[in-house]
Amino acid sequence: MGEAARADDCSVCASRLAVLRLTLHEWRSFSGLELEIDSRPVVLAGANGAGKTNILEAISLLGPGRGLRGAELAELGRRPAAADESTADWAVSALLEGAEGPLRVGVGIERDTGPPRRIARLDGRMAGPAELARHLRIVWTHPGMDRLFSGAAGERRKFFDRLAMGFYPEHGQIASAYERAMRERQKVLEDQGDPLWLDALERRMAETGASLAAARVDTQRRLMQALDRRESSVFPQADLDLIGEMEVGFLAGEPAGAIETRFMATLRAARGRDRAAGRALSGPHRADWPARHRAAGRPAAECSTGEQKALQLSILLAYARALADEWGSPPLLLIDEAGAHLDSRRRDALWGEILDLDVQAWLTGTDIELFSGFGPNAQIFSAGNGRLKAVPLHSGGRGAFHAQASGPSDS
Amino acid sequence: MRLAGFGFRLWRSDESGLGVRMKRQTAGPELERLVTLIAKLPGLGPRSARRVALFLLKKRDVLMIPLAEALMLAAEKVRPCGTCGNFDAIDPCAVCMDSGRDPGLICVVEDVADLWALERASAIRGRYHVLGGVLSALDGVRPQDLRIDSLVARATLPEMREIILAMNATIDGQTTALYLTERLAYLPVRITRLAQGVPVGGELDHLDEGTLLAALTSRREF
Numbered sequence: 001m002g003e004a005a006r007a008d009d010c011s012v013c014a015s016r017l018a019v020l021r022l023t024l025h026e027w028r029s030f031s032g033l034e035l036e037i038d039s040r041p042v043v044l045a046g047a048n049g050a051g052k053t054n055i056l057e058a059i060s061l062l063g064p065g066r067g068l069r070g071a072e073l074a075e076l077g078r079r080p081a082a083a084d085e086s087t088a089d090w091a092v093s094a095l096l097e098g099a100e101g102p103l104r105v106g107v108g109i110e111r112d113t114g115p116p117r118r119i120a121r122l123d124g125r126m127a128g129p130a131e132l133a134r135h136l137r138i139v140w141t142h143p144g145m146d147r148l149f150s151g152a153a154g155e156r157r158k159f160f161d162r163l164a165m166g167f168y169p170e171h172g173q174i175a176s177a178y179e180r181a182m183r184e185r186q187k188v189l190e191d192q193g194d195p196l197w198l199d200a201l202e203r204r205m206a207e208t209g210a211s212l213a214a215a216r217v218d219t220q221r222r223l224m225q226a227l228d229r230r231e232s233s234v235f236p237q238a239d240l241d242l243i244g245e246m247e248v249g250f251l252a253g254e255p256a257g258a259i260e261t262r263f264m265a266t267l268r269a270a271r272g273r274d275r276a277a278g279r280a281l282s283g284p285h286r287a288d289w290p291a292r293h294r295a296a297g298r299p300a301a302e303c304s305t306g307e308q309k310a311l312q313l314s315i316l317l318a319y320a321r322a323l324a325d326e327w328g329s330p331p332l333l334l335i336d337e338a339g340a341h342l343d344s345r346r347r348d349a350l351w352g353e354i355l356d357l358d359v360q361a362w363l364t365g366t367d368i369e370l371f372s373g374f375g376p377n378a379q380i381f382s383a384g385n386g387r388l389k390a391v392p393l394h395s396g397g398r399g400a401f402h403a404q405a406s407g408p409s410d411s
Numbered sequence: 412m413r414l415a416g417f418g419f420r421l422w423r424s425d426e427s428g429l430g431v432r433m434k435r436q437t438a439g440p441e442l443e444r445l446v447t448l449i450a451k452l453p454g455l456g457p458r459s460a461r462r463v464a465l466f467l468l469k470k471r472d473v474l475m476i477p478l479a480e481a482l483m484l485a486a487e488k489v490r491p492c493g494t495c496g497n498f499d500a501i502d503p504c505a506v507c508m509d510s511g512r513d514p515g516l517i518c519v520v521e522d523v524a525d526l527w528a529l530e531r532a533s534a535i536r537g538r539y540h541v542l543g544g545v546l547s548a549l550d551g552v553r554p555q556d557l558r559i560d561s562l563v564a565r566a567t568l569p570e571m572r573e574i575i576l577a578m579n580a581t582i583d584g585q586t587t588a589l590y591l592t593e594r595l596a597y598l599p600v601r602i603t604r605l606a607q608g609v610p611v612g613g614e615l616d617h618l619d620e621g622t623l624l625a626a627l628t629s630r631r632e633f
């Protein structure tokens with residue numbers, strides 16, 4: 001389906017992924033909050049500390065993984081009044097519309113059996129991470145990622161692996177399996193354990209590592225296609241590279257079996273070295289995604305913070321378009337401090353692309369005026385004192401805002 | 412709770428975390444000990460333990476005493492089978508003694524619960540070997556902590572033709588299957604694993620019989 005047809009086809013517009021109701025319980029700064037919205041973009045404006053990012057984080061936790069802040073489970077509950085009490089059992093639930101109809105999602109913490117763990121339900125049934133990834137494609141950016149290209153490779157890997165999950169819902173689980181096998185191998189190396197056990201773990205690393213690398217290579221290819229399709233925009237064009245020993249094999253078109261065998265040989269030869277180093281020194285967990293600023297002709301790592309942010313948004317917007325083409329719906333897009341590092345020209349271009357993509361973006365900012373370019377096409381809330389208040393920015397708006405918020409009781 | 416009627420009630424434990432002890436002394440030490448022990452059973456918290464204890468007390472003659480006798484008898488007689496690890500009052504166990512079974516086929520499982528699940532489905536024509544867990548270096552479970560040496564010894568018997576590795580599709584379960592494959596590689600036996608039908612992270616004990624059979628009939632070589 002062409003993009004022009006998509007924009008005019010309202011049966012497609014109606015089925016994009018969007019949150020229609022969000023309910024927080026004992027979550028971060030909120031004792032309780034219920035937000036009813038429609039599928040237009042949502043703006044949360046307010047001072048720092050008003051809890052805007054907490055709401056974005058709650059949405060990010062509906063998908064697989066540890067969410068926007070990468071937080072530990074126990075950190076997420078609302079802080080108790082007394083210091084000796086533990087944090088409360090939090091829960092986040094949402095009613096969404098998805099490409100395949102309405103969807104009820106709930107995420108919470110469970111402590112009945114053993115250590116606390118996160119549990120998720122989709123339409124009332126327990127759901128694993130891959131199932132969540134299949135239904136809830138959620139990507140985000142926040143100020144901590146401003147210098148994504150000049151910062152640590154691990155942050156870039158995390159960012160692009162989350163994008164890969166949009167195409168490959170099992171990607172996150174396979175990454176966990178790979179990391180588990182890697183940590184197990186390290187422990188067996190330290191204990192000078194059974195070499196056959198090491199063989200088995202290295203085979204696991206090779207099998208899962210190959211799946212990771214193959215998904216990354218395909219994701220990079222899809223992202224580049226989507227980036228190349230973008231009209232000249234005020235956002236700079238990015239060229240993405242992918243560096244990693246298994247990834248290089250797939251890029252060169254080698255068969256997976258050969259790539260696995262070679263990686264197993266590498267690991268076996270590196271046992272002594274990895275034991276001494278305390279970690280595996282090679283593998284897909286060390287892959288990197290450097291990018292180049294196409295027009296400037298230099299590595300993104302050398303670009304200013306503002307330019308890095310613009311490149312990142314360029315990639316996210318291209319990705320949203322690619323997902324819409326692949327699945328019939330763009331992902332949920334969470335942009336914390338959306339106005340930061342963008343001049344008014346880029347800001348308005350971003351709002352314009354969000355509306356054009358028909359994506360339910362969740363945007364935060366300190367100043368409500370930053371979002372005036374949305375006109376009546378976004379749902380704007382002001383956040384403060386743990387409350388949200390709908391702000392009808394233009395009297396001509398659809399007036400569909402309906403928010404109830406309560407709490408917090410700790411401020 | 413401020414917001415009533417939302418889905419998150421589902422996860423709110425109804426065990427308040429107050430612990431087993433009732434706040435005021437409502438029951439004597441006999442009853443408290445009973446509740447404490449019942450609360451240690453899988454799937455039961457303090458509140459449901461109190462409910463179970465009360466239920467038993469009300470059914471003293473028809474349930475509580477027969478249950479106590481059954482517990483005593485099982486504790487006294489039932490032991491792990493020295494050959495396969497199954498629980499039974501005889502050693503070797505009834506499954507190992509069953510002469511109608513294929514002596515050339517062993518199905519390796521993590522736990523007795525998996526053996527029972529496969530037996531319920533009548534899925535295996537041969538016998539079993541219970542490992543007693545899965546390898547996990549980080550949790551301190553090494554090959555010598557599992558019943559692996561006895562498996563290798565059984566696999567060496569001349570009549571042995573096929574070994575089915577029916578580990579759960581968990582990360583550690585699959586690594587354990589790979590390890591066993593390496594350990595058994597030098598023997599002239601066919602090593603197969605469950606193929607399609609076992610979901611990732613799925614435990615054999617929780618699969619319905621049709622799925623188990625499908626997984627077994629489509630097993631394939633490592």
Ligand SMILES: [Zn+2]
Nearest residue numbers: 492495504507
């Ligand atoms: Zn036996």
